[in-house]
Amino acid sequence: MSDLLSISDLSITFDNGPRVVDGLSFSIDKGQTLALVGESGSGKSVSALSILRLLDERHAAYPAGHILYKGEDLLQAPEKRLRQIRGRHISMIFQEPMTSLNPLHTVEKQISETLELHKGMRGPQARRRCLELLELVGIPAPETRLTSYPHQLSGGQKQRVMIAMALANEPDLLIADEPTTALDVTVQKQVLELLKSLQQKLGMAVLLITHDLSIVRRYADYVVVMERGKMVEQGATEALFRSPSHAYTRKLIDAEPPEHPLPATSGTETLMTVNNVNVHFPIRKTLLGKVKESFHAVQDASFELRAGETLGIVGESGSGKTTLGHALLKLTPSTGQFSLCGTELSALSQKAFRPWRRRVQIVFQDPFGSLSPRMSVEEIIREGLEIHEPGSSGQHEARVIQALKDVGLDPDARHRYPHEFSGGQRQRIAIARALVLQPDLMILDEPTSALDRTVQKQVIELLREIQARYRLSYIFISHDLAVVRALSHKLLVLRQGRIVEYGDAEAIFREPQQPYTRELLNAAFFYQSTTN
Amino acid sequence: MATLSPIQRRRLNNFTANRRGFWSLWIFLVLFGLSLCAELIANDKPLVVSYNGDWYFPVIQQVPEETFGGFLPTEADYRDDFIASEIQSNGWMLWPPIRFSYNTINYELTVPSPAPPSAENWLGTDDQGRDVAARVIYGFRISVLFGLTLTIASSIVGVAVGALQGYYGGKIDLFGQRFIEIWSGLPMLYLLIILSSIVQPNFWWLLGIMLLFSWMGLVDVVRAEFLRARNFEYVKAARALGLDNRRIMFRHILPNAMVATLTFMPFILTGAITGLTSLDFLGFGLPSGSPSLGELIAQGKANLHAPWLGISAFVSLAVMLTLLVFVGEAVRDAFDPRKN
Secondary structure, X not given: OOEEEEEXXXXXXXXXXXXXXXXXXXXXXXXXXXXXXXXXXXXXXXXXXXXXXXXXXOOEEEEEEEEEEOOEEOOOOOHHHHHHHEOOOEEEEXXXXXXXXXXXXXXXXXXXXXXXXXXXXXXXXXXXXXXXXXXXXXXXXXXXXXXXXXXXXXXXXXXXXXXXXXXXXXXXXEEEEOOOOOOOHHHHHHHHHHHHHHHHHHOOEEEEEEOOHHHHHHHOOEXXXXXXXXXXXXXXXXXXXXXXXXHHHHHHHHOOOOOOOOOOOOOXXXXXXXXXXXXXEEEEEXXXXXXXXXEEEEEEEEEEEEOOOEEEEEOOOOOOHHXXXXXXXXXXXXXXXXXXXXXXXXXXXXXXXXXXXXXXXXXXXXXXXXXXXXXXXXHHHXXXXXXHOOOOHHHHHHHHHHHHHHOOOOHHHHHOOHHHOOXXXXXXXXXXXXXXXXXXXXXXXXXXXXXXXXXXXXXXXXXXXXXXXXXXXXXXXXXXXXHHHHHOOEEEEEEOOEEEEEEEHHHHHHOOOOHHHHHHHXXXXXXXXXXX | OOOOOHHHHHHHHHHHHOHXXXXXXXXXXXXXXXXXXXXXXXXXXXXXXXXXXXXXXXXXXXXXXXXXXXXXXXXXXXXXXXXXXXXXXXEEEEOOOEOOOOOOEOOOOXXXXXXXXXXXXOOOEOOOOEEHHHHHHHHHHHHHHHHHXXXXXXXXXXXXXXXXXXXXXXXXXXXXXXXXXXXXXXXHHHHHHHHHHHOXXXXXXXXXXXXXXXXXHHHHHHHHHHHHHOOOHHHHHHHHHOOOHHHHHHHHHHHXXXXXXXXXXXXXXXXXHHHHHHXXXXXXXXXXXXXXXXXXXXXXXXXXXXXXXXXXXHHHHHHHHHHHHHHHHHHHHHOOOOOO
């Protein structure tokens, strides 16, 4: 048995329900990277958690299968033995760095906890090891970071601390459950490169769980594809990408968004002009309510948008792209001018602006949060109509049905509640709610970030189709450059509230002028450029 | 039924799916309905009198004693032997099942009051010779009516204040919370005692005074819901659709707060009923002579040798409060969108 970990015929059920994982088999060699890919709900995270038996066993059961770690069946192992293995021989890093670290403990305490537990290291010895580890994961000035609390670290740094914790006892196998999904593209690249170099240095095996195939292609040696709990295909990465044999794998690989937007419908009239828009958030106020200190979230944003065109706004988290979108909708107070079809909107009061709202609509990122859970789909969609176009209920119903058809949903579903729909369907409902008012401009705030790649592609296709049919303009806000590229005619790059670059999207993607844009594009597309 | 929208129908289904709550509601409605007709069940006047070929309905009309051969122009006392035999010999009369009203004193008791249960006084009498069964029926009615009125009134005030504070936040919230902190520090019981020495507190006085303090129970819950929900994306989406503040509050945020409110309401209702009962028990509640469960408990405490007083009061209170809590649970289920 040369395999480090070998899983055979693993099945998992919850509360004696249907099998969420059914007959999964694969094995990992020493020093190998195996990627487990699939869409959300395919059972990949559950499988990973079951290796360390971290599932709640009051609900979860393993009706069949073996998980052999160096020949020892972990499914049969007693809890005491598992505790020795966890963190020492097999360790795990989780998706969400914000919640995986205990907010009340310092970095040093969190790392040395596992050292003390498995190696009995204490005091100066443990501290030395902590420093070593922090240096290993590339945290600058590690001495000062030892006493930091998680909230004092950035997302990327937190994930590095997580990795340091996982590597503290030099495990043989590292399970990385979507390690970079919550991070910005540039940070994502750094963390992945770090993992790769550490793996080479320490010679450990990595089980990488991800939905992002471009990462898999660059980092994994071997790929296991899962669909609804079943393994559909496995093979060496290169061979699998070159000739996927299963239809589902092909679908996943083809889910890369298209590289160019549809040509804008010819037209030159300017729809929206934005001039020196600024947004400040007060941080501290005096006793009398005067702002003492404020955060400049958007600085001097100016751009123009033509009818039927898409402006992509890209930037990392905290760059002010969402704030800018909200400012244009007057959901956030701002200074500066912006106008729609020549009418100055920035000076209007909230009340005077209300009739204009039907012409500028927004679709939010989180399809689970943006629909009122206590209203039926029909109520959600017709609400805007009732305000802006008082009319008979029959007319409204016809419009609702038309809007649902436009976004590719069955109109009979309109009496159901949002929670009965999947993420992609919910996003379609949100688009229908905006579309039913026949707006001129839709602000799309990361509408695809919460969706699986294949669903993402469908939504992008839908947005392209609607734009062509109704000659809509979009402001498309996203951190995902591949998606932005599929829709945008113009591009605006934001960094810390400032516009770094603005111009024709095609030109910027081909030849970015600013170093920051170049870095961003490089981080987003380098997985492809290295493999193609 | 045909006019119900699918959503309302589903809520109804959810409600009926909770069998315990569904049956509790029916039992409660029957009991409440019966108690609303208390005058027809327990009264010291007959329902119908036929005298010399004429028909009289003493429950809804005043008939002077002279009509039945008496001497006084005041209302007839049908329990009086002379009048009763006079009517019986010239016609007939139909009595309600319990021949006592809440304030009728049974002068024909053969044992000293409080008298134990008998064929005439089903649950016995209290220490003033009044029929306990009649007093329980009237007491149940007044308790439920008081509780419902107070619950509705304090929910309206509480939800409105909580909604305004939570939605607008800032100074409104700050001053509102400070006001509530001070206001909730006022001693309600002493205020009632002081007040009852100035005016004779009746139903409406008590309602008003208890409302002054009971509205605060819901404010915190509703305010917290509104504070949380005003930053939800679907509330932002509603603003982006052009809804005004009033509509956003009512249609988008209030339904969220409604679950908290509805789960709280049975407790407010039971709290209001027990509040009234305890005031009556202490003697600061409804004017003396009114049928009240609290006064019955007080009598049970004063007359430990007459257990039917305490047991009657306890059972009627326990049944009423239990039914209301079960109904409350079913209502909460009905509005839960995650239930199918």
